[in-house]
Amino acid sequence: MIDRSAIDTLRADFRLRLAAATTDRDLKALDDAFLSRRSGSVTALLKQVASGPPEERREFGRLVNALKTEIESALDGKRAAIASTRPPAGAVDVTLASRQIPMGRIHPLMRVRQEVEDIFVRMGYEILEGPEVEDDYHNFEALNMPPDHPARDMQDTLYLGVPIPGGIWGAHRGRVPEAQVRTATLLRTHTSAMQIRYMKTFPPPIRLIVPGRVYRRDNLDLSHTPMFQQFEGLVVGRGVTLADLKGTFEAMVRELFGDVKVRLRPSFFPYTEPSAEVDITCQSCGGAGCGTCKHTGWLEILGSGMVHPAVFEAVGYDADEVTGFAFGMGMERVAMLKYGVDDIRLFYENDVRFLEQFPL
Numbered sequence: 532m533i534d535r536s537a538i539d540t541l542r543a544d545f546r547l548r549l550a551a552a553t554t555d556r557d558l559k560a561l562d563d564a565f566l567s568r569r570s571g572s573v574t575a576l577l578k579q580v581a582s583g584p585p586e587e588r589r590e591f592g593r594l595v596n597a598l599k600t601e602i603e604s605a606l607d608g609k610r611a612a613i614a615s616t617r618p619p620a621g622a623v624d625v626t627l628a629s630r631q632i633p634m635g636r637i638h639p640l641m642r643v644r645q646e647v648e649d650i651f652v653r654m655g656y657e658i659l660e661g662p663e664v665e666d667d668y669h670n671f672e673a674l675n676m677p678p679d680h681p682a683r684d685m686q687d688t689l690y691l692g693v694p695i696p697g698g699i700w701g702a703h704r705g706r707v708p709e710a711q712v713r714t715a716t717l718l719r720t721h722t723s724a725m726q727i728r729y730m731k732t733f734p735p736p737i738r739l740i741v742p743g744r745v746y747r748r749d750n751l752d753l754s755h756t757p758m759f760q761q762f763e764g765l766v767v768g769r770g771v772t773l774a775d776l777k778g779t780f781e782a783m784v785r786e787l788f789g790d791v792k793v794r795l796r797p798s799f800f801p802y803t804e805p806s807a808e809v810d811i812t813c814q815s816c817g818g819a820g821c822g823t824c825k826h827t828g829w830l831e832i833l834g835s836g837m838v839h840p841a842v843f844e845a846v847g848y849d850a851d852e853v854t855g856f857a858f859g860m861g862m863e864r865v866a867m868l869k870y871g872v873d874d875i876r877l878f879y880e881n882d883v884r885f886l887e888q889f890p891l
């Protein structure tokens with residue numbers, strides 16, 4: 532006796548499982564479970580046909596074969612349906628969430644440099660860069676710093692190992708023979724050396740700034756690094772006065788820091804006369820006095836002065852015809868004041884946690 536209800540049970544079971552199938556793998560499993568030659572449940576029913584009573588074989592065989600055909604075409608249909616929803620090979624899934632790409636940003640020192648350059652370009656200045664390896668003549672001598680000037684001491688300046696026999700190394704405390712001093716090479720201690728190179732090449736009038744790295748024998752601490760960056764500025768022409776210097780700084784400081792006051796304080800530099808330190812009102816306390824400004828209400832931002840006649844003489848300008856002013860300003864100093872950074876070393880450690888605090 533053949534159990535016909537087994538056919539209906541299988542059909543119901545197949546339909547349930549087909550409805551739940553969503554992948555090619557599910558379909559393969561269904562195919563195996565129902566149609567495989569060895570273990571498929573429909574195959575097993577077909578085998579029963581031969582062993583059934585002769586009068587029932589024909590009808591039963593027809594029903595099982597109908598089920599088999601139904602299952603095959605249902606599997607084919609679903610296979611085609613799944614294939615039609617699959618994206619073509621290599622397609623981009625535009626619905627996927629985007630990957631986060633780490634964004635680089637402009638270093639705070641570079642930001643300050645660009646800002647200062649923009650300010651001076653708008654005022655008609657040229658921007659120049661110069662060599663970081665200088666000779667003594669351009670770095671010191673032509674800037675009115677004679678061979679025994681203390682700034683030339685090896686304690687302050689990084690000299691380079693050039694072949695100067697018995698040279699400046701052993702003799703730095705005493706007077707060094709002129710020829711040796713003039714040819715000694717060093718890492719420039721200020722970008723002022725470019726003043727000399729420029730004035731020796733071009734006649735006045737001059738308006739230029741020289742941004743760049745400079746080197747001094749300093750130990751690392753909160754406010755010193757052996758390498759730092761500077762802007763040198765130089766203006767030369769007929770009738771350039773101290774008032775022009777002050778007006779220029781007021782314009783620059785207003786753009787850099789907003790509404791702050793500027794004050795000139797007498798100072799001394801060998802290459803300017805008179806010389807002045809330039810202070811701005813402390814932004815932290817608005818001039819009332821606080822820890823940042825050491826309770827003075829003022830912060831020093833640059834050194835400046837009227838170009839010393841000896842410098843004009845060194846480059847062949849007529850000091851009776853032209854006057855000028857020069858200034859030097861530390862980029863780190865400006866960045867520290869502008870962004871409230873209290874440790875200069877942070878600018879050179881490249882710690883992403885620090886750098887990420889600056890806007891893109």
Ligand SMILES: [Zn+2]
Binds near residue numbers: 815820822825
């Ligand atoms: Zn203050």
